[in-house]
Every structure is written in C-alpha cells, then in structure tokens.
Amino acid sequence: MSKPDGDPNVVEGEIVDDTPTAAPAIPTPPLPEADYSEGGVPSFDFVRDKIENRYTTSLGSVDVAGLGTENTAEALDKKIADRDQAAKDRLAEIRRSMRGE
Numbered sequence: 001m002s003k004p005d006g007d008p009n010v011v012e013g014e015i016v017d018d019t020p021t022a023a024p025a026i027p028t029p030p031l032p033e034a035d036y037s038e039g040g041v042p043s044f045d046f047v048r049d050k051i052e053n054r055y056t057t058s059l060g061s062v063d064v065a066g067l068g069t070e071n072t073a074e075a076l077d078k079k080i081a082d083r084d085q086a087a088k089d090r091l092a093e094i095r096r097s098m099r100g101e
Contacts, residue, residue, distance in 0.1 A: 035046035 036042050
C-alpha cells in the first residue's frame with residue numbers, strides 16, 4: 001500500500017502494542033511429603049539423603065582440591081619446575097651448537 005502522495009517506496013503500517021501477553025497458567029506441582037513427622041522427627045529418607053549429599057560433596061571437594069591423586073599442588077609445581085629446567089637446558093644446548101662449540 002503506498003501513500004496518497006504517490007511515492008511507491010513509502011509504505012504505511014499500523015502501530016502494534018508491544019506489551020507482553022500474559023503467559024498461560026502453569027499448574028503447581030503437588031507438594032512433596034513432609035520431611036518431619038508431626039512430633040518433629042525426621043524421616044528416614046530425609047536423613048539418608050542428607051548423609052548421601054554430604055558424602056558426595058566431600059568426595060567432590062577432594063577431587064577439586066586434587067588430594068588423593070598424583071596431581072597434588074606440590075607435584076604439579078615440581079613438574080613445572082622440571083619442564084622449565086629442561087627448556088633452559090635445551091636452549092643452552094641450541095645456543096652452544098649455533099656458536100660451533
């Protein structure tokens with residue numbers, strides 16, 4: 001559709017309201033069973049889950065820290081120092097060979 005002035009490159013459009021539409025209602029999931037009895041005693045499943053979570057967290061933190069493996073901080077520092085020394089030795093060897101010694 002062109003404007004009445006006759007310019008075919010000008011197109012009329014309508015203004016559209018850009019307010020978001022309401023999202024459909026999401027049904028709420030049923031509540032899980034209570035972790036404690038009315039007397040305040042925790043359920044067996046609650047206690048077991050809590051112990052398992054603590055155990056897996058401790059295993060994960062050991063892995064992250066690198067303890068219990070050959071990749072301790074000291075071992076990695078030694079590997080880096082050994083590699084740096086080997087690089088220096090190789091560079092010195094290359095320099096000697098370039099001088100013709």
